[in-house]
Structure formats: C-alpha cells, structure tokens
Amino acid sequence: MSTRSIPVVTSSNGTRNRGRKVAVIGSGSWGTTFAKVLSDAGCDVTVWARRPEVATEIQVAKRNSQYLPGINLPKSLKATDDLALALKGAQLVFLAVPSQTLRQNLLDLEPFLDRRSVLVSLVKGVEQTTTMRMSEVIIDTLDIGPERVGVISGPNIALEIAKEQPTGAVASCVDLQVAQEIATSCSAPYFRTYVNTDVVGTELGGVLKNLIALAIGIVDGVGYGENTKAAIITRGLAEMTEFAVASGADPVTLSGLAGLGDLIATCQSPLSRNNTAGRLIGQGYSQEETREQMQQTAEGITSVPPVLELAHERGIVMPIVEQVQMVLSGTMAPKNLGPHLATEDDVPRPELRLGVPQPGRWERFVNLMKGKSA
Numbered sequence: 001m002s003t004r005s006i007p008v009v010t011s012s013n014g015t016r017n018r019g020r021k022v023a024v025i026g027s028g029s030w031g032t033t034f035a036k037v038l039s040d041a042g043c044d045v046t047v048w049a050r051r052p053e054v055a056t057e058i059q060v061a062k063r064n065s066q067y068l069p070g071i072n073l074p075k076s077l078k079a080t081d082d083l084a085l086a087l088k089g090a091q092l093v094f095l096a097v098p099s100q101t102l103r104q105n106l107l108d109l110e111p112f113l114d115r116r117s118v119l120v121s122l123v124k125g126v127e128q129t130t131t132m133r134m135s136e137v138i139i140d141t142l143d144i145g146p147e148r149v150g151v152i153s154g155p156n157i158a159l160e161i162a163k164e165q166p167t168g169a170v171a172s173c174v175d176l177q178v179a180q181e182i183a184t185s186c187s188a189p190y191f192r193t194y195v196n197t198d199v200v201g202t203e204l205g206g207v208l209k210n211l212i213a214l215a216i217g218i219v220d221g222v223g224y225g226e227n228t229k230a231a232i233i234t235r236g237l238a239e240m241t242e243f244a245v246a247s248g249a250d251p252v253t254l255s256g257l258a259g260l261g262d263l264i265a266t267c268q269s270p271l272s273r274n275n276t277a278g279r280l281i282g283q284g285y286s287q288e289e290t291r292e293q294m295q296q297t298a299e300g301i302t303s304v305p306p307v308l309e310l311a312h313e314r315g316i317v318m319p320i321v322e323q324v325q326m327v328l329s330g331t332m333a334p335k336n337l338g339p340h341l342a343t344e345d346d347v348p349r350p351e352l353r354l355g356v357p358q359p360g361r362w363e364r365f366v367n368l369m370k371g372k373s374a
C-alpha cells in the first residue's frame with residue numbers, strides 16, 4: 001500500500017479575506033451560490049434579496065429552498081432586503097440579477113455605494129435596449145472608471161458549485177491588480193479563480209455560449225444526436241470567437257474557461273436553463289409556454305436580438321445564432337436547425353477562416369435562408 005498521503009486542498013484566502021466586507025446583489029441560484037463561495041473563501045458576506053421572505057429564509061434558516069433545494073448555506077452568511085444594509089462597508093459588490101433589470105438595480109443601489117468599491121458582474125447577458133454588455137451598463141449608469149468594474153465568468157453551473165464540486169472560473173478587470181483582488185475574494189477550496197485583463201472576451205464568452213446552448217437544446221428536443229450537437233458546438237465556438245474578436249476581445253480568452261469551458265458546460269448540462277429552454281422549444285412548446293415552465297432566468301433568449309444587431313453592424317455572419325432567432329420567431333421549424341445550413345457558399349469553403357474578411361457573405365446567407373423558411 002502506498003505511504004503517500006492524499007494532498008489536502010487548503011486555501012490561504014480564508015485568512016487573506018478575513019474582515020473583507022462584500023455584498024452580493026441578487027439571491028437567485030447564482031447570487032446565493034456565489035455568496036456561499038465568498039463566505040467559504042473567508043469573506044464577510046451579505047446577500048441582498050428583492051423579496052423579504054427569501055432574505056429571511058437565508059438569514060434565519062441558512063437555506064434558499066426555491067433556488068438551491070437541499071443546500072445548507074454557511075452560518076456566517078447574512079441576508080437582507082435592505083440595500084443600504086447590504087452595501088454598508090462593502091469593498092466588492094457582486095451583481096447577480098437578470099441582465100434586463102441590472103440598470104434599474106444599479107440606480108437603486110447607487111446612493112448607498114462606497115465611492116471606492118469595485119463592482120463585479122456575474123451576469124451573462126446583453127441589455128436589449130442598448131446592446132451594451134453588463135460592464136458597459138455599470139460604467140454608463142454609475143459613471144465610474146473601468147478599473148472599478150470587474151467580471152467573473154466560466155463554466156459555473158450554480159447547483160454543482162453549491163454542492164462544492166471542483167470548479168474553475170476567470171476574474172477579469174482592465175486593471176490586473178483589481179482582477180487579482182476579485183479572484184482572491186472568491187477563491188474557496190472548491191472554487192479556483194484565474195485572472196485576465198480581457199473584460200470584453202470574458203464577458204462575451206458568457207453571453208454567446210448561451211445562444212449556442214439554446215441551439216443545442218433545440219436540436220436535442222427534436223431528437224438529433226451527438227454528431228449534430230458536436231458540429232453546432234464546434235461551429236458555435238468559431239462564431240463566438242469571430243464575434244468577440246470583432247468586438248475587441250483576445251481570441252485566446254475564447255479558448256479558455258470563459259469561452260470553450262463555459263460552452264461545454266452549458267451545452268452538456270441538463271441543469272442549464274438555456275439548454276432546457278431550447279429543448280422545450282425543440283419539442284414544440286411556444287416561447288410563452290417555455291417561460292412558464294422554466295421559472296428561472298434563461299438569458300440567451302433576450303440576448304439573441306442585440307447580439308445579431310451588433311453582428312450585422314460589425315459585418316459578422318453568425319449562421320447558428322441566426323437560425324436560433326428564426327426558430328424563436330417561428331420562421332424556421334426546429335428540425336431545420338443544423339450545421340447543414342451554416343454554410344452559404346456554392347463551393348465548399350475551408351472550415352476555419354478566422355479573421356479573414358469575407359465580402360458578400362452576409363447577403364449570401366440571407367438569400368439562402370429565404371429559401372429555407374419553415
């Protein structure tokens with residue numbers, strides 16, 4: 001028998017984070033889970049819940065039975081429905097609300113914010129009315145510099161993390177030192193956080209993988225198998241990368257945890273809400289029926305139109321996302337979604353042409369789609 005002992009995973013952050021006051025705004029599945037991660041990393045955490053009964057359940061029973069059934073939350077975790085109380089002394093403020101309400105939530109919390117605090121988006125969506133990413137919404141609403149705004153993203157299915165399954169994530173800020181502070185605050189024994197300064201790429205990875213996960217759900221609902229899904233994931237990553245690079249991202253970020261990593265997790269997991277929403281639509285449920293069944297945030301559905309708007313502006317063709325949009329709007333039958341429609345060329349084209357300008361491609365794609373309507 002081996003005499004080598006199994007290494008015990010420890011974290012020095014428990015001491016490094018001692019006395020670090022942080023707030024989490026939003027107490028759905030991700031806000032509550034992330035509050036647990038921060039607590040387990042040694043921070044002094046208060047989570048803000050919109051509904052008083054949720055705040056009371058977390059504060060008193062150390063449970064959030066609606067979003068994390070069966071999960072015991074740390075004894076030290078505090079919760080309140082009072083924004084002023086949640087934000088008092090908070091050096092880091094983590095935002096975990098739906099993308100379409102973030103702007104109003106920021107306006108509500110602004111009067112209570114310490115002017116030196118850093119705001120960190122955990123949100124994976126785009127504002128529909130402005131096409132802004134969440135870090136842009138924060139800067140725009142609070143009129144603060146980008147060095148006070150961070151993003152955390154990666155393959156982070158909430159329930160798995162709440163069960164303390166080993167997980168990796170990326171903390172991003174234009175200021176590397178701030179990114180490191182953010183990463184330290186949430187590095188728990190089961191949660192490893194890397195850093196980068198590519199906010200655009202980190203943020204867009206989380207937004208765009210939701211759209212590809214919708215496509216995966218749709219073809220899964222139709223009954224297609226692994227070949228179709230693998231083609232969509234692979235071509236989806238190419239679409240994500242092309243869009244992100246045209247938006248100013250580093251392509252390397254898209255092959256990391258915030259890109260490929262999150263794409264794999266979201267496309268594979270039955271726990272993913274985007275994947276689940278797609279599956280219901282693929283099975284023939286309407287968007288309305290899908291929303292009723294879900295009861296949770298599936299950001300991809302609201303991100304499709306603004307992402308396509310930006311893609312058109314930037315001259316990027318995203319055939320899979322276009323097909324998702326057509327299925328959602330009822331102009332394409334779910335069974336027609338697939339990689340066979342993701343090329344519009346008469347002559348077969350090379351598989352990978354990242355960064356090579358492709359004049360006329362958008363027009364060819366539109367013409368192709370006109371002939372393929374449901």
Ligand SMILES: NC(=O)C1=CN([C@@H]2O[C@H](COP(=O)(O)OP(=O)(O)OC[C@H]3O[C@@H](n4cnc5c(N)ncnc54)[C@H](O)[C@@H]3O)[C@@H](O)[C@H]2O)C=CC1
Binds near residue numbers: 050097
């Ligand atoms: N659940 C997950 O595994 C992960 C989610 N995210 C992202 O986190 C964000 C939040 O999602 P979840 O917590 O999963 O959603 P959720 O559906 O579990 O919870 C949403 C929360 O927002 C609250 N809410 C609804 N309207 C509101 C408003 N007007 N003002 C303030 N709060 C409001 C709800 O009461 C609920 O507490 C999304 O952008 C999602 O993409 C990111 C990583 C993982």
Ligand SMILES: O=C(CO)COP(=O)(O)O
Binds near residue numbers: 157210213273297299
């Ligand atoms: O972002 C997530 C995992 O990283 C959660 O995905 P869903 O929002 O599809 O559940």
